Amino acid sequence: NAGVTQTPKFQVLKTGQSMTLQCAQDMNHEYMSWYRQDPGMGLRLIHYSVGAGITDQGEVPNGYNVSRSTTEDFPLRLLSAAPSQTSVYFCASSSPWEPAGYGYTFGSGTRLTVV
Amino acid sequence: TQLLEQSPQFLSIQEGENLTVYCNSSSVFSSLQWYRQEPGEGPVLLVTVVTGGEVKKLKRLTFQFGDARKDSSLHITAAQPGDTGLYLCAFRGGSNYKLTFGKGTLLTVNP
Numbered sequence: 001n002a003g004v005t006q007t008p009k010f011q012v013l014k015t016g017q018s019m020t021l022q023c024a025q026d027m028n029h030e031y032m033s034w035y036r037q038d039p040g041m042g043l044r045l046i047h048y049s050v051g052a053g054i055t056d057q058g059e060v061p062n063g064y065n066v067s068r069s070t071t072e073d074f075p076l077r078l079l080s081a082a083p084s085q086t087s088v089y090f091c092a093s094s095s096p097w098e099p100a101g102y103g104y105t106f107g108s109g110t111r112l113t114v115v
Numbered sequence: 116t117q118l119l120e121q122s123p124q125f126l127s128i129q130e131g132e133n134l135t136v137y138c139n140s141s142s143v144f145s146s147l148q149w150y151r152q153e154p155g156e157g158p159v160l161l162v163t164v165v166t167g168g169e170v171k172k173l174k175r176l177t178f179q180f181g182d183a184r185k186d187s188s189l190h191i192t193a194a195q196p197g198d199t200g201l202y203l204c205a206f207r208g209g210s211n212y213k214l215t216f217g218k219g220t221l222l223t224v225n226p
Contacts, residue, residue: 004157031212042218043158043203050212058213090157094212103148104214106157 002026006091006107013081013114021076021110023091029105031094032074036060036087037109043090049074081114088112118142119204119217127223131193136220138204139186145206147187149178152201152219194224 007022025032033048035058045058049068063085065077074093078085088111092104120139128134138147146165150158162171164180164187171178175198177190191198203219 033214040218043216045213045215048213092157092214094214103150103160103163104158106159108156 004091004093004105004107006089006110008110009108010111011113013078013112015081015083015114017081019078019081021078021089021091021112023074023076023107024072025074025091025093025105026072027093027095027105028071029093029095030071032068033058033092033104034064034066034074034076035090035092036085037090038087046076046089078112083114086112086114118215119206121202121204121217121220123220124218125221125223127225128194130195130224130226132224133190133192134194134222135188135190136202136222137186137188138217141185143184145184147180147184148205148207148214149187149189150203150205150216152203154200158201158203191222194222196224196226198222199224 004025030051034046035043037043044060046064047066049055052068052071055066068074088109090109091107094104122137146163148163149161151161152158162178167182167184169180175192179188201219201221203216205214205216207214
């Protein structure tokens with residue numbers, strides 16, 4: 001099925017380790033974004049991209065890096081994991097060329113625990 | 116500052132009851148979106164409201180956009196256990212397409 005694929009679904013890291021959360025979409029969407037979801041805090045935007053080669057910071061970018069070399073892929077890198085990065089991470093994509101009513105498609109998430 | 120305030124934060128009801136959840140702001144929006152998120156999954160778009168005063172129906176769900184386009188409500192008639200989930204309202208930025216969410220209403224419908 002077409003959509004947004006996130007891997008891995010679960011991950012446990014030790015403090016200071018680095019890792020990359022993978023996100024791929026097959027809908028030819030230009031816009032992709034990463035959110036983290038924490039209890040009581042809702043979904044907060046980490047980084048986003050409006051097309052290949054173009055990325056920008058969201059609300060909570062510190063400690064994370066992104067790159068967008070292709071339309072399909074938008075990996076999120078944790079440079080040096082900290083317990084505060086324990087969260088559920090969602091990748092989402094959308095087409096900016098559709099009208100305002102066009103929704104975002106979300107992946108099923110990566111649950112990350114940093115110990 | 117939270118641009119979108121959702122209330123109530125939690126709601127637990129019995130099957131068959133009606134309920135309304137709210138999404139309020141002091142800002143004016145060109146449109147608002149409602150998503151539902153089930154446990155272990157990402158949010159899924161339910162509807163977008165665009166015109167002030169607009170009412171949209173999706174089976175037992177009725178969405179309304181306030182006349183001033185600052186608030187929206189979601190009414191569920193005869194709730195079912197399958198309606199259980201986190202209901203999120205969100206607005207999409209104009210020039211950068213960023214999607215900003217409220218904190219959501221966590222609905223539990225007990226059989």
